[in-house]
Amino acid sequence: MDGIVDETLLQPDDPPAFEIVNAGGRSAAFLICDHASNRIPRRLGTLGLSDGERADHIAWDPGAAHMARRLSVLLDAPLVLSGYSRLVIDCNRPLANTQLIAPVSGGVTVPGNAAIAPEDRAARIDQLHQPYHAAIEDMLEKRRGRPTLLLSIHSFTPDMGDGPRPWPIAIAYGRDDRLARLLIPALRQDGTVVGDNQPYAVTPDSDYSIPVHGERHDIPHVLVETRQDGIRTPETAAAWADKLAQAYRRIEAPALRLT
Numbered sequence: 068m069d070g071i072v073d074e075t076l077l078q079p080d081d082p083p084a085f086e087i088v089n090a091g092g093r094s095a096a097f098l099i100c101d102h103a104s105n106r107i108p109r110r111l112g113t114l115g116l117s118d119g120e121r122a123d124h125i126a127w128d129p130g131a132a133h134m135a136r137r138l139s140v141l142l143d144a145p146l147v148l149s150g151y152s153r154l155v156i157d158c159n160r161p162l163a164n165t166q167l168i169a170p171v172s173g174g175v176t177v178p179g180n181a182a183i184a185p186e187d188r189a190a191r192i193d194q195l196h197q198p199y200h201a202a203i204e205d206m207l208e209k210r211r212g213r214p215t216l217l218l219s220i221h222s223f224t225p226d227m228g229d230g231p232r233p234w235p236i237a238i239a240y241g242r243d244d245r246l247a248r249l250l251i252p253a254l255r256q257d258g259t260v261v262g263d264n265q266p267y268a269v270t271p272d273s274d275y276s277i278p279v280h281g282e283r284h285d286i287p288h289v290l291v292e293t294r295q296d297g298i299r300t301p302e303t304a305a306a307w308a309d310k311l312a313q314a315y316r317r318i319e320a321p322a323l324r325l326t
């Protein structure tokens with residue numbers, strides 16, 4: 068070695084920034100999962116957080132990856148999952164958002180994000196945020212001319228201190244509600260209580276994936292959020308995936324007329 072220091076964030080034994088599942092899936096549904104993992108690159112240690120904090124919803128969307136993988140199988144849909152914790156960098160935040168690399172999340176201070184050096188911030192963007200979204204863009208580009216319906220799979224915590232949240236599942240959207248207007252009634256058909264842009268709505272300031280991959284390309288889309296207490300185990304996550312897949316199948320034909 069000639070004294071060259073490898074300054075890259077991801078080391079050879081770290082997994083890649085994203086994972087693609089079922090790339091050749093034949094469904095019109097195209098799945099993404101921004102908060103799939105609570106992994107932290109080895110170089111960043113624990114970000115100064117306890118085991119409990121790193122397992123908590125501030126670090127990822129518990130259950131969302133299980134649900135997304137199951138949906139991918141049920142619908143034969145391609146799926147792109149982010150490989151790292153939202154506390155390292157939040158892949159669903161625009162680069163200008165103050166929570167992109169959150170100094171405090173859910174009331175928890177993240178020591179590894181405090182006073183982050185500009186080159187370290189740039190490395191997280193270049194090696195994690197950018198490749199994940201480039202992978203999605205690349206796949207969408209290859210599908211051009213084929214009908215596509217974008218489903219962004221998330222989960223939400225049952226209580227953020229504002230009282231218990233009554234919706235076991237929620238559909239969020241921004242300025243384009245076309246797919247939501249079909250999927251919400253389909254999910255409600257059996258009496259399920261479904262959040263309609265509650266507890267969260269999509270906005271271009273707080274969200275990245277739907278505005279960039281959905282709205283900008285005029286691809287009909289929804290952000291699906293399942294409440295975390297309903298998807299704590301692979302089995303319960305699979306049950307909600309089954310339910311979502313059934314609702315999706317009921318509305319796929321009219322939804323394709325939107326594309």
Ligand SMILES: [Zn+2]
Nearest residue numbers: 102128221222
């Ligand atoms: Zn999320």
